[in-house]
Amino acid sequence: MFTTIEGIGLIAGALTTFSFLPQVIKIWRTKDVSSISLLMYSLFCFGVFLWLIYGIALKSLSLMLANGITLSFALCILCLKIGMEKRIKEKN
Amino acid sequence: MFTTIEGIGLIAGALTTFSFLPQVIKIWRTKDVSSISLLMYSLFCFGVFLWLIYGIALKSLSLMLANGITLSFALCILCLKIGMEKRIKEKN
Numbered sequence: 586m587f588t589t590i591e592g593i594g595l596i597a598g599a600l601t602t603f604s605f606l607p608q609v610i611k612i613w614r615t616k617d618v619s620s621i622s623l624l625m626y627s628l629f630c631f632g633v634f635l636w637l638i639y640g641i642a643l644k645s646l647s648l649m650l651a652n653g654i655t656l657s658f659a660l661c662i663l664c665l666k667i668g669m670e671k672r673i674k675e676k677n
Numbered sequence: 678m679f680t681t682i683e684g685i686g687l688i689a690g691a692l693t694t695f696s697f698l699p700q701v702i703k704i705w706r707t708k709d710v711s712s713i714s715l716l717m718y719s720l721f722c723f724g725v726f727l728w729l730i731y732g733i734a735l736k737s738l739s740l741m742l743a744n745g746i747t748l749s750f751a752l753c754i755l756c757l758k759i760g761m762e763k764r765i766k767e768k769n
Contacts, residue, residue: 632688632696633689
């Protein structure tokens with residue numbers, strides 16, 4: 586049954602999942618990753634990957650969807666961070 | 678009962694929660710917030726706050742703990758972003 590509490594959970598999931606999209610767009614536009622923490626996104630991506638495994642094990646569609654989408658955004662940020670810093674190092 | 682799957686869930690929760698700490702430390706050390714997305718942390722903090730409400734409603738200690746700690750780290754980053762950009766604007 587759909588309750589107010591489940592509604593809050595769904596909004597919470599959508600917000601924490603899609604909040605990473607503005608960060609991807611900001612990096613893409615500015616090509617600036619200087620203040621992004623490599624360690625944060627490395628730990629975060631691994632954590633979200635484990636959440637995805639957890640969701641698959643529990644056969645929870647919500648966990649699979651939310652963590653699948655979050656992982657793709659977070660991996661984008663991680664790859665942009667690594668790629669852009671590599672380019673800067675090669676230039677210097 | 679404690680299962681391998683629940684163990685994976687606990688590690689996942691610890692990783693995604695504490696991953697924000699290196700970002701807080703990085704900003705604190707470098708005083709650089711240029712590439713941090715204000716919109717990302719605004720949406721993320723609101724989403725984690727709703728997850729906390731959801732955890733309180735479900736009386737889930739894991740949800741309350743994980744989201745309480747994540748919210749304090751994410752709020753730190755959000756306040757540092759707003760505070761440092763305000764100072765830069767005042768200087769110019």
